[in-house]
Amino acid sequence: MSRIGIFICWCGENIARNVDVERAAAEVADLPGVVCSVAYKYMCSDPGQSLMRQKIVSERLTGVVVASCSPHMHLRTFRKAAAMAGLNPYLVEMANIREHCSWVHHDRQQATTKAVELIRMSVAKVRANAALQPISIPITRRALVIGGGVAGIQAALDIADSGREVVLVEREPSIGGKMAGLSETFPTLDCSQCILTPRMVDVGQHPNIRLYTYSEVEGVEGYVGNFKVTVRKKARYVDMDACTGCGQCWNACPSKKNLSEFDYQMGNRTAIYVPFPQAVPARPVIDRDACLHFLKGKCGICAKKCAANAVKFDDQDEVITEEVGAIVVATGFKLYSIDRDQASSKLAGYGEYGYGQYPDVVDALQFERIVSASGPTGGEIRRPSDGQQPKSVVFISCVGSRDNAKGISYCSKICCMYTAKHTMLYKHKVHDGQAHVFYMDIRSGGKNYDEFVRRAIEQDGAHYHRGRVSKITQENGKLIVRGVDTLVGEPLTIEADLVVLASAMQPAGGATELAQKLNVGYDEFGFLSESHPKLRPVETNAAGVFVCGACQGPKDIPESVAQASAAAGKVLVMFSNEQLSREPEVARINETNCAACFACVRACPYNAIERAEVRDRKGQLVKRTARVNPGLCMGCGTCVAICPSKSADLEGFTEQQVYAMVESLV
């Protein structure tokens, strides 16, 4: 038999002005199971809570209804108070007689009647409430970081420095990501490699970081605290342990004219190569498609040169399983492909700019390599076609970004800043050269950012033209850039030696496929979705999976690093407990009734329901059934509504509770 206590709050005048709280208390006192019904000025205050605790003890209450404000305001408060008095917190319900009653109904008679009905509904519900226990889930206190760019590096180092193990998976042969290929960074113009490579070395040497380069995440199973991740280590054809990184092999390799991925196809590399000198790990990899041994069955010079016998032509892919409790996704970005890859992209591209057709039209990352001291020109600014120093360079911003017609409506955020940087770096190396910029707007929000752009214009003399470029053609070795300067109101034609396109940022290839494996949402552009844009910026809707860096949206280095540290912080908060405690308001399946149609399995947005088998002691199959994994279930209840046999139910909002509420309305 239930013994229910009702506590009606005046909320000072807030409720009492429009609801006759004393009359309401008297009217609900006779409801079945109710043993006490009191009104008090401020239920949430200390004396209010202590009144409730006293009554729970003295009246031996088995259920509590607090009629006051919204449960979003104080349900947690009252549940905590009940728990202190020894009552299971899930036996406390609220009736919202403030936001949904006294504040919106000014007729005292009607408001009081409604308040009584709302309390009656909550009493009906609490009678059917069950004492629930928080679910505890053991945690594997190791983290997986996917992507070894600056964001992934930062997240991995932060977690590892706190003493937890990290598995870092990077698809390329070296970590470093896009930042390793940049020249100098805005707004300080410090050398990108100089600030990044020490961090890369830290990752390589960290006792708590297990680094898998040239590897990809193939599958993810399990749930928060208990993920099982399969990683494919692609065949490298070099024994990582034996190799010393001496360089004998790549210096001797006869296949030298292979386009370098690291230099964005502007320089060459050998078939056995390290992407760049400071690579971590400093171990080469053999490109099968370029290696004469694989192509023609002869050569093997690298193997002969290798004193450590580290070249292994018979190397195979290796699949490794790692158990982790949390996953940080930091897969980064790629540049909008302008007019390549059109077959696989619905984006229209910018064929009119002649990218891919004229060698002297390059994208921003290629220009970074042209300027970089470690680049194919050794840091001298020379154009790709004939190696001449360009005396006039046109930079075009928003190539792809903010262009609905071309398929990308968003602003890529970093282009205004790096274009200003490019004009400065160019001017610093070609003193008699002229930089021109075509822009839509200059977006330079951020610490010292606008000052930086002003410097590019005022000190380094870049000519900024507000307008778009309609076409680029080539005449007599010059690129003829036809555009408009809308501030002057005239068409503008510039003869340029080099054109740099600030193309839009897009999520790195494969990001959406990975998101599907992780059950993380993504937007129409493929950027991964955070669970709340303001208050949960690095969490995702998949519990235990966090995002940072440009895979979540366009952002610059400082923002990526900040977000990476935030993600690491969230992982460490999770790891500060030995067990994860979760709200017990999750779904459950009545396995006796379940007809194993698995409609719930298909409907569940969290993949929290699995197909299970019930077997007897001899191992004979008794029946198939759906089964909820409480570690994954978020408690939406979609399975309850969809189940044709009414076998699914949701704790806290059971069929019995909800129907009791409706029935109390008579």
Added chain:
Amino acid sequence: MSEQQPFEPKIVAYVCNWCTYLGADLAGTNRLEYPANVRIIRLPCTGRIDFNLIIKAFEMGADAVLVSGCHPGDCHYTAGNFHARRRWILFRQLLETMGIDTRRVHFSWISAAEGKKFQQFVTEITETARALGPYQAYREICQAE
């Protein structure tokens, strides 16, 4: 003999915890007055709403029922409201076949920021329900059985 009270419809609202319930809270915070006929039942998600609950509400004497949740794409649980919408499209036809007056069932998206919309919506459907009068027809169906 006292004068007969004007008819006041009974309205049951099934709303999701994260959008419409908070929208109703906001209407309260902003003191947006609306008729006192609606009784809100809080559920985690519109995806949780088994449409038998609509029938049940009519059985218990409701004159109108409303279902409201997050806007498409805003669901706290990713896709619960899409399930609700799909189910609603099917269920609506079923209601018509059963002879239930679909003018008495309302479906809407109201976000946590739309206190004003909640007020307008509730006011509107209360007026509609008043105009339609008591749902005598359904009670007769129930009694006939």
